[in-house]
Amino acid sequence: MADEQTITSRAATSPARESIGERLTTILLRRKMIAPDALASARTAAQAESRRLEEYLVENNIVSDTAMTLALAEFLAIPPMTLGRFSLDSQLLKLIPPELCLRLAAVPIARVGKTLTVAVGDPFNLGALDEIHFMTGLNVVPVVATEREVRELLQKSAEKSAPDLEDMLKNAMESEDVEVGQAQQEELSLDQMLESAEGAPVVRIVNSIIVEAMRRLASDIHIEPMEKTLRLRYRIDGDLYEMPGPPKNLQPAIISRFKIMSGMDIAERRLPQDGRFNIKALGKEVDVRVSLLPLIHGEKIVMRILDKSNLAPSLSALGLDAKAYESLIYAINQPHGIILVTGPTGSGKTTTLYSCLQDLNKPDVNIMTTEEPVEYQLAGITQVQINEDVGLTFASALRAIVRQDPDIVMVGEIRDHETAAIAVKAALTGQLVLSTLHTNDAAGAITRLRDMGIEAFMLASGLIMAQAQRLYKRLCTVCRRPRELPRDYLRLNRLDPKDFEGAQLYEPAGCPKCGKTGFKGRNALMEILMVDDAIRQLILKDASATELAQKAIANGMMTLKMVGLEKIKEGVSSLEEILSVTGGE
Numbered sequence: 001m002a003d004e005q006t007i008t009s010r011a012a013t014s015p016a017r018e019s020i021g022e023r024l025t026t027i028l029l030r031r032k033m034i035a036p037d038a039l040a041s042a043r044t045a046a047q048a049e050s051r052r053l054e055e056y057l058v059e060n061n062i063v064s065d066t067a068m069t070l071a072l073a074e075f076l077a078i079p080p081m082t083l084g085r086f087s088l089d090s091q092l093l094k095l096i097p098p099e100l101c102l103r104l105a106a107v108p109i110a111r112v113g114k115t116l117t118v119a120v121g122d123p124f125n126l127g128a129l130d131e132i133h134f135m136t137g138l139n140v141v142p143v144v145a146t147e148r149e150v151r152e153l154l155q156k157s158a159e160k161s162a163p164d165l166e167d168m169l170k171n172a173m174e175s176e177d178v179e180v181g182q183a184q185q186e187e188l189s190l191d192q193m194l195e196s197a198e199g200a201p202v203v204r205i206v207n208s209i210i211v212e213a214m215r216r217l218a219s220d221i222h223i224e225p226m227e228k229t230l231r232l233r234y235r236i237d238g239d240l241y242e243m244p245g246p247p248k249n250l251q252p253a254i255i256s257r258f259k260i261m262s263g264m265d266i267a268e269r270r271l272p273q274d275g276r277f278n279i280k281a282l283g284k285e286v287d288v289r290v291s292l293l294p295l296i297h298g299e300k301i302v303m304r305i306l307d308k309s310n311l312a313p314s315l316s317a318l319g320l321d322a323k324a325y326e327s328l329i330y331a332i333n334q335p336h337g338i339i340l341v342t343g344p345t346g347s348g349k350t351t352t353l354y355s356c357l358q359d360l361n362k363p364d365v366n367i368m369t370t371e372e373p374v375e376y377q378l379a380g381i382t383q384v385q386i387n388e389d390v391g392l393t394f395a396s397a398l399r400a401i402v403r404q405d406p407d408i409v410m411v412g413e414i415r416d417h418e419t420a421a422i423a424v425k426a427a428l429t430g431q432l433v434l435s436t437l438h439t440n441d442a443a444g445a446i447t448r449l450r451d452m453g454i455e456a457f458m459l460a461s462g463l464i465m466a467q468a469q470r471l472y473k474r475l476c477t478v479c480r481r482p483r484e485l486p487r488d489y490l491r492l493n494r495l496d497p498k499d500f501e502g503a504q505l506y507e508p509a510g511c512p513k514c515g516k517t518g519f520k521g522r523n524a525l526m527e528i529l530m531v532d533d534a535i536r537q538l539i540l541k542d543a544s545a546t547e548l549a550q551k552a553i554a555n556g557m558m559t560l561k562m563v564g565l566e567k568i569k570e571g572v573s574s575l576e577e578i579l580s581v582t583g584g585e
Helices: 002-013 019-031 037-049 055-057 067-078 097-106 126-136 147-161 165-176 180-188 190-197 200-215 247-262 322-332 347-360 394-400 418-426 442-453 455-460 487-492 533-540 545-554 560-569 573-581
Strands: 105-111 113-122 139-144 220-225 229-234 239-244 272-282 284-295 298-307 337-342 367-371 383-384 408-411 432-438 462-474 481-482 505-507 519-532
Touching: 019 037, 019 055, 019 067, 037 055, 055 067, 067 139, 097 105, 097 147, 105 126, 105 147, 113 126, 113 147, 113 200, 126 139, 139 347, 139 408, 147 545, 180 462, 190 487, 200 229, 200 284, 200 298, 229 247, 239 322, 247 272, 247 284, 322 337, 322 347, 322 462, 322 519, 337 347, 337 418, 347 367, 347 408, 347 432, 347 462, 367 394, 394 408, 394 418, 394 573, 408 418, 418 432, 418 455, 432 442, 442 455, 442 462, 442 545, 455 462, 455 533, 462 560, 487 519, 505 573, 519 545, 519 560, 519 573, 533 545, 545 560, 560 573
Parallel strands: 113 139, 337 432, 337 462, 367 383, 367 408, 408 432
Antiparallel strands: 105 113, 220 229, 220 298, 229 239, 272 284, 284 298, 462 519, 481 505
16 A cells, blocks of 8 residues: 555655644645735634634635646645546445445445455545555555545535436326325325325435435425325425425325324324434435424424535534624624524524534533524534423423523523523623524514513624524526526616626526526625614614614614625626525614
8 A cells, every 4th residue: 555655655754744734835826826925814814713724725615626736746746636527336336335425425336356446535544545455455545635526526426326206206107096085085094094104115215305305405395285186396405396296095105105104193183292303324424303283184393404514514504794703702602692683484593503513512511592493403402392281381492491501502592571581690790601593683582572572682682783684595606507587577676777887797598507596505694783782772762673773783783685786796606596594774
């Protein structure tokens, strides 16, 4: 393993890890992959966060992962390789199981005799090469690829081996030509339901529905009984897309299968039920939260896919603009006070709070949350599940939590005066409290708490920041296309064309990469109202939300629409998409 020994020798004789980052940036500068001033700013920020410089550059999109891979290849004298058009050999995957490849971020590329060429995402992980060598008994020769390409290649391989949902549904429809009406469904016995739910075609269809949703990065699965069909829809980037539905005659068996998986009572078909299950597929493990509702034509199931791998590991990974990021970092580093995140359901409030908690999660800090439901289970954080049926409400849980010596408390939602009062008192007595509210803008959070009966002096003393957010869809960078300035559309939406002078606007086109939608992924628009002395004085005077917002804007706050217009001018999203989420603001 001469090449491996070369790496080991280089790593052993090189300076400390920090100097490796400096040598990599020297290569990046020489290749003109980063500007000197951008590098200086990134170095300062990485030191402040105690992060490796090369890691910080890639995670914050200052340097592309491809550019960093080329720099790594030059530094370690290992050949680089792109995997974009590469297909994995199934015979090679028998040497190294896909689960191990995923854990090591490495894939076998070719074998010649006793030599195995492996693409590695982290060439400094010498243990990965050793593990592959001992498992296969072959000499391992590494090439460097981006970790993203390694994981995408493994996922693509898993997708090819997975059964196609449409073909499976077609086969099921061809093999089952008996139409079962609603009256016949009601006559099925419990034994028949159990037997049909465990049948091989039903199990395969149910598994394929879930795997296809994961493959398409759907957040929700809707299975809705209609009079003569069983409707299947996936929510992707906030929008519902209809898919080929399973055959109607398999409806009772499919619903029963989901009930069994999520621990529901399969004999109960008159009342709503909730459940949860865990599934491993496509190289990752996800939780699925299930809600069942009886309808006139059967029972509707909606499943929320909770993929922890999609959860941002920190605020820096959320892709926020610099001002929003700095404001959030300042707020969560205060020793005590209350931070409010507002927005409608599905606007990413919980994700933002989880990202804040992950930045704050340290061994010397006691973090406790109260949620309904607990969406993601976070290591090192104490999480309380609300259960109003037994009297465990937000207020009662929060009252108990403040006696558990917490440093930081997250309240899933402030709904009433009692919860609000306990949260504000906790903020005033030394805890940092994070919570959500349902209001349209940041200033509305302040007046909402006043309407709940919180005294103005307590609110002025305890509130650090109020934030409103919305999720917008990002344009697919592969297929987006330039467009002319739509002056008539701007006039109808009361926007000044002069605000877009010199900017190149883009519109969605659609390609296989984005599922022909023109969009790929979502980010958050954030309106952040920092509570300074001027805002405190207005709170004490019982000012309206309009007055608070006007003062905050005068002090530099950017509204949701202002932030959204910047995203349009940067080419990140389209004019229509931004106005669809901020038009009424």
